[in-house]
Amino acid sequence: MSRIADTREVILTSDSSSEHWSAAVWDHRTGSILSTYKYAAALSHRSLQLLSDSYVVGADLTKPRIYVWPLNSHTPISNLRLTTPGKVTALSCTPNGAYIVAAISEKLFLWQLCNGRLLKNLSQHYQTVSCLSFSKDSSIFASGGEDGLIFIWSLYRVLNDEHPTPLHTFSHHSLPVKDLQFGHAGARGRLCSVSLDRTCNVYDPGSGLLLLTLVFDVPLSSVSMNTRESDLFVGCTNGDIYRFNLHEPPRGIEHHVQVRNDGNSEGVIVFHGHKSSVVALSISIDCRSLVSGSTSGEVHVWDIASHQILRTIDHKGPITAVFFAKHYDNFRVTDLKPRLQLCNLQRISDDTGKENSIEVITRDRNTTDILNFDSFTEKNIDTIGSGNPTAKKLLEMKEEIYKLKKINTAIYQYSVNNILNKSDKNLTLT
Incomplete structure (x- = not known):
């Protein structure tokens, strides 16, 4: 050892x-x-x-x-x-x-x-x-x-x-x-x-x-x-x-x-x-x-x-x-693939407040997924171990959102079929 x-x-x-x-x-x-x-x-x-x-x-x-x-x-x-x-x-x-x-x-x-x-x-x-x-x-x-x-x-x-x-x-x-x-x-x-x-x-x-x-x-x-x-x-x-x-x-x-x-x-x-x-x-x-x-x-x-x-x-x-x-x-490698991006050093502080772009270097990962929240949650939920508490919580939240969407759809349909239809009938009688 x-x-x-x-x-x-x-x-x-x-x-x-x-x-x-x-x-x-x-x-x-x-x-x-x-x-x-x-x-x-x-x-x-x-x-x-x-x-x-x-x-x-x-x-x-x-x-x-x-x-x-x-x-x-x-x-x-x-x-x-x-x-x-x-x-x-x-x-x-x-x-x-x-x-x-x-x-x-x-x-x-x-x-x-x-x-x-x-x-x-x-x-x-x-x-x-x-x-x-x-x-x-x-x-x-x-x-x-x-x-x-x-x-x-x-x-x-x-x-x-x-x-x-x-x-x-x-x-x-x-x-x-x-x-x-x-x-x-x-x-x-x-x-x-x-x-x-x-x-x-x-x-x-x-x-x-x-x-x-x-x-x-x-x-x-x-x-x-x-x-x-x-x-x-x-x-x-x-x-x-x-x-x-x-x-x-x-x-x-x-x-x-x-x-x-x-x-x-x-x-x-x-x-x-x-x-x-x-x-x-x-x-x-x-x-x-x-x-x-x-x-x-x-x-x-x-x-x-x-x-x-x-x-x-x-x-x-x-x-x-x-x-x-x-x-x-x-x-000892022949072809170095550094994790860091280096630039020339400023000698005077730049406090203009302008946004600065930062190049992100990563290995073995699609760079388009770095700032994509879905790539860290929805796409990876199924691949995370079932014993992971974070994965369970995300699944519960997705199920809750799906239920709320169904309830909202049902309320909308009820409003269209009942309230609006009754209003149309009343207008016709008058």
Whole structure:
């Protein structure tokens, strides 16, 4: 079973050198390179992203530009102009690839990728935004900056309110926020943050409550949680990685992590291996492997149970991104049929109120049925299982409508045959 779990994930990395490629895909079991994304500049810190199962995106390290590669191609899309209003300092997209948020200095820009519209320009931070993260259900996203502030935004409010405001504002960090990550339970999951002030905070995005503060002896630079949200991994500027068990939290909100001489502490395990700041962490879906990247250009793949390094992937420059990703078939197909439609990005918001057409791409379905309500109800009622409560309800409603039509027809016939005929007879007698 573990073998099946291993084969469905790969590792994506990027570094600041771009000597041979801008980003690469690796087999985490062997450390061998599977594919590369070339012919572009180096990518900025944590800007490497996957757009669903179709594209790889990343922001230029020095220029106001975003690159897009098809998942199966070394070459970026040449006829797509993704120019931004300034150099991107952080980047994140919804898991389905519908929206992308880019931080440019202290401002946030939200685009809809299918038509390239700039939907919102958010300005809430006082200093440069250093990290962005979307929840797994795309309903909310968080921004953290060098001002130590963290804002949680509702995507719905940002899209629909004229002047959207954050759902929650957190000001518990006193130094720049270096990394953010939502848990795997969507908006009901946890939000973790780390800062150079040596603290790691765990928040409840729904209520806006601070649940836990972990205080360490060194500045923190990266954070990650496993899919069960049971283990929290924190990367430090000295190269150490801490593993903390969230299922056995301390009684108080604030907890000072004290490491013993043997390198461990109660409830905490230390992973020693890096010699410089750990800037990126990611955990495999089966919670067995951890991947970490440092400013010295090393990517380590760890066995979490034994906290030993399984293999090391060396890069030419400081790591800017590393994470586990699903091993989509599109990584190796010859003819890519993307689910997403991409357009050039607007640099100025278009608030004219005009309707915009959106191209809908679907597979194995007649496109004329997409907006046809009957195709989802009447035509499919007979094909839905008889035990489906929705199907039963639809059938009952159709029968009720048929009965009402018969009653209306009978009332009409009665009116014609009796009331109108009697009126005609009375007229004839007079």
